[in-house]
Amino acid sequence: xxxxxxxxxxxxxxxxxxxxxxxxxxxxxxxxxxxxxxxxxxxxxxxxxxxxxxxxxxxxxxxxxxxxxxxxxxxxxxxxxxxxxxxxxxxxxxxxxxxxxxxxxxxxxxxxxxxxxxxxxxxxxxxxxxxxxxxxxxxxxxxxxxxxxxxxxxxxxxxxxxxxxxxxxxxxxxxxxxxxxxxxxxxxxxxxxxxxxxxxxxxxxxxxxxxxxxxxxxxxxxxxxxxxxxxxxxxxxxxxxxxxxxxxxxxxxxxxxxxxxxxxxxxxx
Ligand SMILES: C[S@@+](CC[C@H](N)C(=O)[O-])C[C@H]1O[C@@H](n2cnc3c(N)ncnc32)[C@H](O)[C@@H]1O
Numbered sequence: 001x002x003x004x005x006x007x008x009x010x011x012x013x014x015x016x017x018x019x020x021x022x023x024x025x026x027x028x029x030x031x032x033x034x035x036x037x038x039x040x041x042x043x044x045x046x047x048x049x050x051x052x053x054x055x056x057x058x059x060x061x062x063x064x065x066x067x068x069x070x071x072x073x074x075x076x077x078x079x080x081x082x083x084x085x086x087x088x089x090x091x092x093x094x095x096x097x098x099x100x101x102x103x104x105x106x107x108x109x110x111x112x113x114x115x116x117x118x119x120x121x122x123x124x125x126x127x128x129x130x131x132x133x134x135x136x137x138x139x140x141x142x143x144x145x146x147x148x149x150x151x152x153x154x155x156x157x158x159x160x161x162x163x164x165x166x167x168x169x170x171x172x173x174x175x176x177x178x179x180x181x182x183x184x185x186x187x188x189x190x191x192x193x194x195x196x197x198x199x200x201x202x203x204x205x206x207x208x209x210x211x212x213x214x215x216x217x218x219x220x221x222x223x224x225x226x227x228x229x230x231x232x233x234x235x236x237x238x239x240x241x242x243x244x245x246x247x248x249x250x251x252x253x254x255x256x257x258x259x260x261x262x263x264x265x266x267x268x269x
Contacts, residue, residue, distance in 0.1 A: 004042065006178055010061050011110030014041050015133070017175035021048055024106065024186060027168055028052065029129045034103040036127075038088045038117060039110050040064070043071050049106060050081050056099060057081065058088040088117065097126045102193075104129040111135050111180065115154065118142065122161050122191065130189040131168075139167050139185035151245040152212065153205035159249040160197055164190040204256050209244045216244045228262040 006012035015021060025048045028035075035055035040046040041064060046057055050072070059065060065085045075081035084091065091098060098105075105121050106129075114134040121127045142158045143165050144150035158165050168186040173179035207223045208216055217240050221229060232255060233240055238247060247255070 011112045013176040013180045016177045020175050036098045036103045038107040050075050054080050058084045060087045092120045097124050106131045108133040136183040136185040139187040146248040156249040161195050162189045163192045232258045
């Protein structure tokens with residue numbers, strides 16, 4: 001490895017296990033989608049991805065930009081690889097999508113912003129597949145199903161926006177340099193590009209899970225009129241003692257529609 005000291009503040013844990021790299025490449029979706037990588041680091045995953053697809057990589061660390069520029073001179077000149085020196089969250093704020101055209105996000109993510117990045121990728125209308133290395137604990141939240149204690153707004157959002165979500169495999173700390181403190185997993189999400197969810201629905205979910213172990217009714221009663229809530233719970237056949245993780249994604253979606261309609265009716269009336 002180059003003489004580069006990994007920076008904690010950028011979540012730099014470089015992948016040094018070629019078996020894991022190969023497994024990520026094997027998981028690459030077939031088809032013509034462009035590839036976007038977030039955090040190419042020293043370029044080990046990039047080197048393998050660019051063999052198969054044209055791609056853009058977003059890297060925030062100035063010290064790595066020069067290294068990547070000389071390592072991939074040929075790929076950059078021939079337009080197979082574009083390296084963007086930018087914080088990827090800023091890029092999303094500025095342009096809403098990381099690529100004009102359908103793309104797959106394939107990356108070993110910086111863990112300190114992994115959840116945020118996945119949520120942004122789920123919102124990005126051009127992103128079709130998400131294959132990312134993240135903390136196992138976070139991967140489990142995105143793939144959790146109803147009644148599982150880990151089921152939260154992340155699992156609900158993922159279920160409503162994807163047709164497939166799964167953990168492909170786990171990766172031990174020794175596969176990285178420096179080794180992270182946690183076990184990692186490669187998460188796979190295939191989005192349904194016809195679906196989207198609103199900011200208000202996300203706010204509603206946040207309220208529903210504000211105290212995850214308390215009753216759902218209690219969590220949202222500060223936000224929504226109690227009478228409307230009781231009516232909705234009866235209509236949807238939800239017991240008043242139900243905890244937030246015991247309600248399915250589709251029921252949350254129906255509940256939100258009813259809350260919205262209830263509010264509209266009360267403003268009209
Ligand atoms: C876990 S390392 C992965 C490096 C490399 N892809 C690998 O697999 O060895 C995360 C990478 O994301 C970069 N990074 C951190 N924060 C970023 C941000 N906000 N925008 C873009 N890249 C970021 C880091 O500098 C680092 O290169």
